[in-house]
Amino acid sequence: MMEEILPGLFRIVLPLPGNPLKEINSYVLTSEDRNLIIDTGMNRPECQEVLNPALSALGIDLGRTDIIATHYHADHQGLVFTLLRNGSKAYMGTSDALAMEAGSTTHARKVPMGDYAAISGFPEAELRWAQENHPGFKYGPQAVVNYIHLKEGDGFTIGEYRLQVIETPGHTGGHVCLYDARNKILFSGDHVLGDITPNIQAWTDDDDPLGKYIQSLDKIRNLEVSLCLPGHRSVIRDLEKRIEELIEHHRVRANEVLAILERGPRNAYRTASEMTWDIVAKSWEDFPVMQKWFATGEAIAHLRFLEDRNFISRELINGIITYSAPSSSSQRL
Ligand SMILES: [Zn+2]
Numbered sequence: 001m002m003e004e005i006l007p008g009l010f011r012i013v014l015p016l017p018g019n020p021l022k023e024i025n026s027y028v029l030t031s032e033d034r035n036l037i038i039d040t041g042m043n044r045p046e047c048q049e050v051l052n053p054a055l056s057a058l059g060i061d062l063g064r065t066d067i068i069a070t071h072y073h074a075d076h077q078g079l080v081f082t083l084l085r086n087g088s089k090a091y092m093g094t095s096d097a098l099a100m101e102a103g104s105t106t107h108a109r110k111v112p113m114g115d116y117a118a119i120s121g122f123p124e125a126e127l128r129w130a131q132e133n134h135p136g137f138k139y140g141p142q143a144v145v146n147y148i149h150l151k152e153g154d155g156f157t158i159g160e161y162r163l164q165v166i167e168t169p170g171h172t173g174g175h176v177c178l179y180d181a182r183n184k185i186l187f188s189g190d191h192v193l194g195d196i197t198p199n200i201q202a203w204t205d206d207d208d209p210l211g212k213y214i215q216s217l218d219k220i221r222n223l224e225v226s227l228c229l230p231g232h233r234s235v236i237r238d239l240e241k242r243i244e245e246l247i248e249h250h251r252v253r254a255n256e257v258l259a260i261l262e263r264g265p266r267n268a269y270r271t272a273s274e275m276t277w278d279i280v281a282k283s284w285e286d287f288p289v290m291q292k293w294f295a296t297g298e299a300i301a302h303l304r305f306l307e308d309r310n311f312i313s314r315e316l317i318n319g320i321i322t323y324s325a326p327s328s329s330s331q332r333l
Pocket residue numbers: 071073171190
């Protein structure tokens with residue numbers, strides 16, 4: 001599906017079969033001079049079968065087309081390598097581009113991952129399956145892309161559109177949004193979504209993605225935006241309201257995690273199994289392994305957030321990070 005949202009600004013909706021996200025929005029800005037693609041879809045035929053004819057219908061010359069990936073997840077940059085031609089450039093936020101180059105994410109080609117999942121209580125057999133079937137691993141770019149690193153304030157002009165880079169770490173460490181102040185448009189990537197809640201995961205002790213995410217929501221809440229164009233599903237008209245809903249969602253979620261820990265010490269995997277999820281499954285045991293992976297990553301993000309703010313503490317029990325809340329306090333955020 002393709003629609004012209006405003007003159008020279010198109011949205012192409014690419015399918016993600018079997019993925020709860022269902023589809024991804026790729027945006028194309030065209031001009032006499034150069035074109036820009038924001039997010040590409042996964043490196044899988046179902047995406048290419050929709051994207052390629054749409055780009056042809058727009059008369060896009062890929063040699064005069066640059067690409068920005070809002071972040072390193074495979075649904076946003078899987079086809080960058082395939083679309084690049086001599087004369088075109090690819091851009092990504094600095095810390096995501098560095099993570100890709102270092103191979104330290106499942107969305108890079110070669111990944112040593114899983115150690116942190118193991119000490120978070122993820123069972124070994126499920127861990128191996130998740131590693132082999134992670135969408136980032138399966139549907140990432142077919143070869144390494146030499147990304148130009150984006151930083152705060154970098155600018156792009158395409159016809160009537162002037163985009164400015166806003167660094168919004170949280171969903172990933174190097175996530176960026178693109179803001180056109182004159183036209184009051186925000187390309188929000190996966191930082192703000194309308195119909196679903198962006199997944200915030202942590203897989204390390206050295207970071208507080210949820211804390212950064214909330215800061216990054218605050219950072220954009222006062223921008224003048226009349227049209228917010230997200231990475232998935234429908235466009236957002238009232239950005240400030242949506243940001244308030246997302247902040248409230250995570251406050252409720254963090255309190256849910258606190259209540260779970262008051263029942264006794266737990267690792268992240270078990271904490272995730274007791275949280276409420278929007279997944280159609282009879283029980284945690286029936287969750288697809290990949291969904292258990294994302295759920296555990298999200299549980300870790302909330303546990304890290306609570307730990308950094310001294311709501312909970314941890315100890316290492318038999319090599320597994322085990323969190324506990326003071327039993328008597330019943331404190332809430
Ligand atoms: Zn994402």
